[in-house]
Amino acid sequence: MKSLLIATVLFAATTAAHAQAQLKLPEQSPAASVTQTVGLTEITVNYHRPAVAGRRIWGELVPYNQPWRAGANENTTIKFSSDVKVGGKPLHAGTYGIHMIPTAKDWTIAFSTMTTAWGSFTYDQKEDAQRITVTPRAVATAEERLAYRFDDPSDTKATLVLAWEKLAVPIAIEVETPKVVMASMRGQLRGVAGFSWQAYNQAASYWVKNAGPLDEAMKLADRSIAMNATYANQNTRATILEKQGNAKAAAELRARILPLAGENDLNQLAYQLIGEKKLDEAAQLLQQAAEKFASSWNAQDSYGEVLALKGDKPGAIAAYSKALALVKDPVQKKRIEDTLAKLKAS
Helix, strand or coil: CHHHHHHHHHHHHHHHHHHHCCCCCCCCCCEEEEEEEECCEEEEEEEECCECCCCCCECCCECCCCCECCCCCECEEEEECCCEEECCEEECCEEEEEEEECCCCCEEEEEECCCCCECCCCCCHHHEEEEEEECCEEEEEEEEEEEEEEECCCCCEEEEEEEEEEEEEEEEEECCHHHHHHHHHHHHCCCHHHHCHHHHHHHHHHHHHCCCCHHHHHHHHHHHHHHCCCHHHHHHHHHHHHHCCCHHHHHHHHHHHHHHCCHHHHHHHHHHHHHCCCHHHHHHHHHHHHHHCCCCHHHHHHHHHHHHHHCCHHHHHHHHHHHHHHCCCHHHHHHHHHHHHHHHHC
């Protein structure tokens, strides 16, 4: 009897284990993710991809006026590594469950603080961190499996698009990238980067170019100069002085440090001036570079470029001809030959 009892218990345990065991098979709606970096901000969407499979989607499989998980299986989630704006409204860094409430016209997009729900069955508007309204658009090419993608990414924005069947649902995302970068740099400068004059100069230059606080930018530039005074960081200081309204001090500093400038320094400053439409100042710098670095094809090439922009065709032809005589790289040689041919033909 004792042996029979033990055998019965073992058989029951084995049967229960077999009943609970499940093999891993392909999902009907496979998992997917898509990530886009905007500036320094990472945005990641995790979702599952149902198929149309001959079904009528909008208004039937996905009913109007009801919360929808914006995918399949668990609710779709989106993660932002820094604060953003969605549809023009602020949303803090973090992970959110995405739920959509479709209608025949406009859709509500809800960013929920609940991220582990199965679908939208327990969706509660009280858990929304933000809600926006968007207008879907019809597309000519059908998308069999639901997909998310990022359109038109730049340093400060991107459009997240849900595409399924013949509909595209756009969600505009904006990032205050300079603010994010400055916060990141402050942290980085407290690490290994803080032992480098280049890092402090890089931070100061970024502050100036992106409307950061000029007093802080000056402290960063001065810290860089104290570590190692170079043309680059002293020119950054001159730029800050100029931004602060002290053009005289900026000009005097630039005149003093000009002998320290290398070819690349002069080129960078000159192209900055070209971008600001200060062609005469840029031409003066590049002329100095062409004279100081007479054996450099790049110095002659850059001087020719600014002279062409100024409309000085004879001067540009002379500079480009010097560059052509010095250049060895076949690609650059062909480019300069083509430029000269156009100048001579015009």
